[in-house]
Amino acid sequence: MIGHSDLAALTVRQIIFHDVPRNPRGSNGQPTLTDTETTTDARRVGILKKRLTQVFGSGAAFEVEFLTTTASPVPPLVHSLTTQTLPSNDFVPASRKMAQYLFEKHMGSTSAGLLCVIAITSGARAGIAIMKLEREEGADLHLKTAGGHSAFEMSVLDNLVLTDGTRLFKSALFLTNATGLDCLACDSQNDPMSRSDAAKFWLAFLGCRFVVDPAISTQRWFDVSVNFINQEVHDPVVKQAMYEHLVSELNSNRQAVSPKRFIQDYVKTDLRQPYEEFLRQNNAPIRQFSKDTGDIQSKLRRLSYHTEEGLAVIVPADKEKLVEVGKAQIVVRDALRTISRK
Amino acid sequence: MVDLEETRRRWLEERPRFATFGEQLTLRLKEALKEEGCWGEVTTRAKDMDSLIRKLIKKPHHTYDSLGDKCGVRVIVRYKSEVDLVLKLARRVFHCGEPENTAERLDHNKVGYLSTHVDVRLYKNDFLASTFPPEVFCAELQIRSLAQHLWSEMSHDTVYKNDDGLVHLAGPLKRRVFLLAGAIEIADNEFDRLNIEMPHVPEVELLQSLERHYYKLTTHRADIDLSLETIRWLYPIYQIEVPRIRAHLDEVWNDSSVMLQAVYEAAEQDPTGRSAFLLQPEALMIYDLLRRKVWDIRQAWSDQGLPPKELERMANAFGISFDA
Numbered sequence: 001m002i003g004h005s006d007l008a009a010l011t012v013r014q015i016i017f018h019d020v021p022r023n024p025r026g027s028n029g030q031p032t033l034t035d036t037e038t039t040t041d042a043r044r045v046g047i048l049k050k051r052l053t054q055v056f057g058s059g060a061a062f063e064v065e066f067l068t069t070t071a072s073p074v075p076p077l078v079h080s081l082t083t084q085t086l087p088s089n090d091f092v093p094a095s096r097k098m099a100q101y102l103f104e105k106h107m108g109s110t111s112a113g114l115l116c117v118i119a120i121t122s123g124a125r126a127g128i129a130i131m132k133l134e135r136e137e138g139a140d141l142h143l144k145t146a147g148g149h150s151a152f153e154m155s156v157l158d159n160l161v162l163t164d165g166t167r168l169f170k171s172a173l174f175l176t177n178a179t180g181l182d183c184l185a186c187d188s189q190n191d192p193m194s195r196s197d198a199a200k201f202w203l204a205f206l207g208c209r210f211v212v213d214p215a216i217s218t219q220r221w222f223d224v225s226v227n228f229i230n231q232e233v234h235d236p237v238v239k240q241a242m243y244e245h246l247v248s249e250l251n252s253n254r255q256a257v258s259p260k261r262f263i264q265d266y267v268k269t270d271l272r273q274p275y276e277e278f279l280r281q282n283n284a285p286i287r288q289f290s291k292d293t294g295d296i297q298s299k300l301r302r303l304s305y306h307t308e309e310g311l312a313v314i315v316p317a318d319k320e321k322l323v324e325v326g327k328a329q330i331v332v333r334d335a336l337r338t339i340s341r342k
Numbered sequence: 343m344v345d346l347e348e349t350r351r352r353w354l355e356e357r358p359r360f361a362t363f364g365e366q367l368t369l370r371l372k373e374a375l376k377e378e379g380c381w382g383e384v385t386t387r388a389k390d391m392d393s394l395i396r397k398l399i400k401k402p403h404h405t406y407d408s409l410g411d412k413c414g415v416r417v418i419v420r421y422k423s424e425v426d427l428v429l430k431l432a433r434r435v436f437h438c439g440e441p442e443n444t445a446e447r448l449d450h451n452k453v454g455y456l457s458t459h460v461d462v463r464l465y466k467n468d469f470l471a472s473t474f475p476p477e478v479f480c481a482e483l484q485i486r487s488l489a490q491h492l493w494s495e496m497s498h499d500t501v502y503k504n505d506d507g508l509v510h511l512a513g514p515l516k517r518r519v520f521l522l523a524g525a526i527e528i529a530d531n532e533f534d535r536l537n538i539e540m541p542h543v544p545e546v547e548l549l550q551s552l553e554r555h556y557y558k559l560t561t562h563r564a565d566i567d568l569s570l571e572t573i574r575w576l577y578p579i580y581q582i583e584v585p586r587i588r589a590h591l592d593e594v595w596n597d598s599s600v601m602l603q604a605v606y607e608a609a610e611q612d613p614t615g616r617s618a619f620l621l622q623p624e625a626l627m628i629y630d631l632l633r634r635k636v637w638d639i640r641q642a643w644s645d646q647g648l649p650p651k652e653l654e655r656m657a658n659a660f661g662i663s664f665d666a
Contacts, residue, residue, distance in 0.1 A: 005598065007662075053663055055665070272637035273637040
């Protein structure tokens with residue numbers, strides 16, 4: 001488990017960057033592998049730490065574990081580096097192997113980028129952070145005065161990384177625990193849980209897989225959320241709206257669910273804190289998880305009955321038997337709980 | 343009369359070591375104050391050559407070796423009642439002589455320079471005792487409240503610093519000097535009493551509680567107005583009584599002090615990136631709410647019209663991300 005205390009106490013010990021270009025089929029390109037660590041100062045370390053916290057503390061980071069069999073050199077290299085005393089002489093060669101493998105995994109459609117490997121400690125825990133950073137464009141303005149006139153001169157900066165605008169990026173954090181390693185991964189550009197090859201690319205590079213079965217996470221989050229709506233939301237209109245959003249989120253085309261994003265987008269301000277606490281207390285996921293609605297399909301499907309006079313009756317698919325449709329009438333066999341007026 | 347030429351030669355040679363000795367004492371006192379959560383300004387100074395010579399001329403019964411204050415360390419605390427605490431801490435880390443409280447030198451109908459002085463040396467079993475042998479290296483530790491320091495500084499270059507100077511002043515002038523010293527002493531006493539007897543309003547009670555932990559993390563002084571204002575709208579988020587919030591914050595401190603120390607050490611190294619609220623005692627409360635009631639504090643922060651980036655900087659420093 002990697003928590004906020006680990007991220008807060010994080011200390012950067014060694015850092016290196018390698019340039020990993022695109023690798024279209026038939027190309028003779030090669031990555032630019034550096035052979036010396038990047039020297040840094042407190043301010044730069046501060047920026048790095050901030051970005052690491054933003055990404056690994058976010059709802060978009062998900063728990064992963066190393067695959068038992070994988071072609072990726074990352075698992076053994078991470079295991080080896082996290083058991084050594086820092087600074088380690090193996091750090092630079094290990095990072096070069098990772099960058100070389102990343103280049104080999106690159107396809108024609110994969111963006112070029114810089115692979116950043118960081119050896120870290122957090123209290124007594126040792127760790128490795130890996131980030132793939134894509135270069136961004138920006139502009140720099142200078143005020144120039146000439147001939148009594150002043151104007152801003154603009155220059156384009158096209159080698160920017162880790163700007164404030166890039167909050168999520170391909171990254172992974174491995175921290176030792178009493179028995180092994182805790183691992184978090186994040187992937188912003190592609191939906192990490194998508195089944196496409198492009199999306200699987202980052203996890204394949206890391207030699208990792210998700211820790212929790214997506215079907216279990218999905219069912220747990222749905223059930224706990226429904227319980228919250230039933231037990232804690234008292235306004236019938238709000239209750240209905242939140243339920244609709246919940247079902248809609250699970251029926252959407254997104255392959256992953258971020259409970260934090262759901263709270264931000266759909267939960268009323270005064271219910272956000274109680275809802276998040278309810279999820280925690282009931283062991284429902286807070287971090288992003290891969291969506292698999294296979295086990296709750298019947299709860300998500302709804303039947304709509306529309307009458308000639310414009311009435312609508314919406315029924316969960318698994319409660320279909322409660323509605324009896326006659327020639328000139330519809331009978332709902334259930335007790336009335338509330339009436340809401342919109 | 344002591345050989346002043348020999349004194350000059352020896353002091354020229356030994357002064358740098360005494361200066362280093364003073365720095366070591368300062369570091370230890372700062373650390374001890376921090377552990378106690380007590381704010382104090384600690385400074386050190388090895389005497390200048392001319393000051394040392396003047397002292398030996400004025401006090402001919404002293405020799406170079408017997409002069410105890412060749413090196414001085416000064417601790418200025420906010421309140422008079424904290425002077426005893428500093429003395430207690432000094433005894434814990436150094437071998438201390440008999441303290442001298444200058445107030446005891448004054449008759450009950452006299453006012454003037456007030457400070458506590460004590461000679462300090464390293465303990466014989468101190469790991470630095472071989473570098474700074476206690477029989478050679480001694481420093482005078484002066485402990486004062488801010489008000490006592492004000493009098494001392496203002497009177498330093500004047501004739502009314504001590505009774506000898508005052509004797510020659512005309513009666514009305516002498517009276518004004520006594521009134522001034524008395525006013526400062528009254529202020530000192532009142533600041534102390536006010537701090538102890540401060541009305542039990544929630545934000546003041548909580549601030550006092552928070553300050554104990556805050557000064558264990560840093561020596562930076564905070565903006566108290568901002569603290570009180572912030573605590574005033576933060577504490578209702580807890581929805582429990584103030585004594586329970588105080589007890590809870592003590593628990594938070596106990597659970598998180600190691601992590602918080604790491605955060606403050608990192609922030610000290612990168613002053614440009616830290617939030618202004620990190621150097622405020624209520625930072626502990628903000629941390630606790632970010633950890634437990636992030637949505638509530640974000641809403642309250644926004645309701646107050648405070649810059650959201652500042653709260654995010656705080657969150658990031660404590661390892662918390664706002665990104666969904």
